[in-house]
Amino acid sequence: MNGVEGVIEFHLDSRSGVSPYLQLVQQVRQALLLGVLEAGDRLPTVKEVVAQLAINPNTVLKAYRELERDGLASAKPGVGTFVTATLADESLAAHGPLREGLRAWLAAARKAGLDEESIEALFLSTFRTPVTEENE
Amino acid sequence: MTPVIAAKGLGMRYGRRWALSDCDLEIPPGRVAGLVGPNGAGKTTLMNLMAGQLTPTTGTIEVLGSRPADRPEQLARVGFVAQETPTYAGLTVGEHLRLGAKLNPRWDQAVAEERLRRLGLDHGQRAGQLSGGQRAQLALTLGIAKRPELLILDEPVAALDPLARREFLQALMEAVAEHAFSVVMSSHLLADLERVCDYLVLLVSSRLEVAGEVEELLATHWLITGVRREDPPEGAEVISASHTGRQSTLLVRSATPISEPGWLASQVSLEDIVLAHMGRPALEVAA
Numbered sequence: 001m002n003g004v005e006g007v008i009e010f011h012l013d014s015r016s017g018v019s020p021y022l023q024l025v026q027q028v029r030q031a032l033l034l035g036v037l038e039a040g041d042r043l044p045t046v047k048e049v050v051a052q053l054a055i056n057p058n059t060v061l062k063a064y065r066e067l068e069r070d071g072l073a074s075a076k077p078g079v080g081t082f083v084t085a086t087l088a089d090e091s092l093a094a095h096g097p098l099r100e101g102l103r104a105w106l107a108a109a110r111k112a113g114l115d116e117e118s119i120e121a122l123f124l125s126t127f128r129t130p131v132t133e134e135n136e
Numbered sequence: 137m138t139p140v141i142a143a144k145g146l147g148m149r150y151g152r153r154w155a156l157s158d159c160d161l162e163i164p165p166g167r168v169a170g171l172v173g174p175n176g177a178g179k180t181t182l183m184n185l186m187a188g189q190l191t192p193t194t195g196t197i198e199v200l201g202s203r204p205a206d207r208p209e210q211l212a213r214v215g216f217v218a219q220e221t222p223t224y225a226g227l228t229v230g231e232h233l234r235l236g237a238k239l240n241p242r243w244d245q246a247v248a249e250e251r252l253r254r255l256g257l258d259h260g261q262r263a264g265q266l267s268g269g270q271r272a273q274l275a276l277t278l279g280i281a282k283r284p285e286l287l288i289l290d291e292p293v294a295a296l297d298p299l300a301r302r303e304f305l306q307a308l309m310e311a312v313a314e315h316a317f318s319v320v321m322s323s324h325l326l327a328d329l330e331r332v333c334d335y336l337v338l339l340v341s342s343r344l345e346v347a348g349e350v351e352e353l354l355a356t357h358w359l360i361t362g363v364r365r366e367d368p369p370e371g372a373e374v375i376s377a378s379h380t381g382r383q384s385t386l387l388v389r390s391a392t393p394i395s396e397p398g399w400l401a402s403q404v405s406l407e408d409i410v411l412a413h414m415g416r417p418a419l420e421v422a423a
Contacts, residue, residue, distance in 0.1 A: 014327060017403075019354070051310035054302055055331045056168050060313075 024063035145195030170333035215284035225264030248281035269300025
């Protein structure tokens with residue numbers, strides 16, 4: 001069987017603990033945030049997704065319904081489900097410079113002797129700390 | 137809507153042994169139902185009853201609203217792929233299709249040909265020379281091309297290697313998406329069932345232990361741990377329990393989330409739920 005002919009291809013992590021339908025929703029949201037998917041793009045058909053992932057068709061339908069409820073996609077009967085909104089907007093332009101900054105930061109962290117685990121822990125703990133000094 | 141399967145007080149006895157007893161079951165239409173349970177729990181008996189290959193000792197069973205295998209029209213609505221992927225070793229792939237066309241009034245030759253083309257199977261090949269995966273795909277092709285409203289599959293992937301298993305389930309799910317038929321499928325491979333099934337039927341010791349929507353089962357089962365205590369949280373039914381000197385670990389069923397202080401609750405996989413239920417009656421018998 002060939003790959004899915006849409007713009008994106010789904011994958012499933014069976015050990016993530018995240019339900020399959022939610023993984024599909026998250027992957028569409030992520031593709032929107034990264035600008036991989038744009039308004040007007042057709043999402044893979046239910047048949048294409050289940051033929052690729054060997055999952056229940058209802059799982060895909062549920063994911064697409066949720067995307068519709070969130071105003072991100074809309075189904076055209078007999079044609080497919082299409083992306084109707086984008087999440088990336090203007091912020092996408094900032095991705096390049098931010099990625100550069102992050103690379104520099106990671107290099108500095110490694111130079112300081114942090115291993116992968118410490119870097120991840122530091123990032124997550126900082127990311128989750130409520131920002132209080134934003135009003136300066 | 138008419139249930140795909142409706143059983144009431146269904147029982148089957150072989151000599152003095154009950155292979156299935158007291159089974160009340162209703163599977164809604166449009167589901168891919170997984171039938172699980174230990175060996176000898178009655179799965180194959182239940183599937184043979186669904187397919188009309190057996191006559192029940194007690195109770196009744198209706199398939200798509202009628203008695204199984206009652207009339208030719210009823211037979212045409214139900215596809216049955218028995219264990220060991222039934223194909224005739226001496227017949228060619230093409231002869232299997234001709235047989236299917238002859239025996240099934242709703243036979244869809246175009247669907248059969250298209251599937252063979254994609255599988256790379258030749259009309260001239262003998263079934264006996266095919267690999268296990270190819271034989272299973274041939275049996276599935278015959279089941280799909282029959283264009284049934286319900287397809288019953290008894291351990292269709294048990295003998296297949298992981299790749300062939302995945303390819304089989306991909307083909308099955310694609311056909312379900314395209315032709316919208318219901319499925320009842322038995323398997324020991326819980327991880328596969330978790331991807332594929334949206335309804336679960338669990339048999340243990342010839343009895344129905346659990347039946348329900350997978351989503352609902354996942355939403356109502358919890359693994360809770362806490363300082364050792366004998367009494368479960370209020371409203372929770374204990375499925376399995378283990379205790380150390382200090383700690384209790386319970387798998388419980390509860391309609392509402394467990395939020396009692398002292399208990400730490402987490403969600404569980406379908407596999408854990410099935411295993412916990414499988415262990416339960418055995419424990420009760422032993423007690």
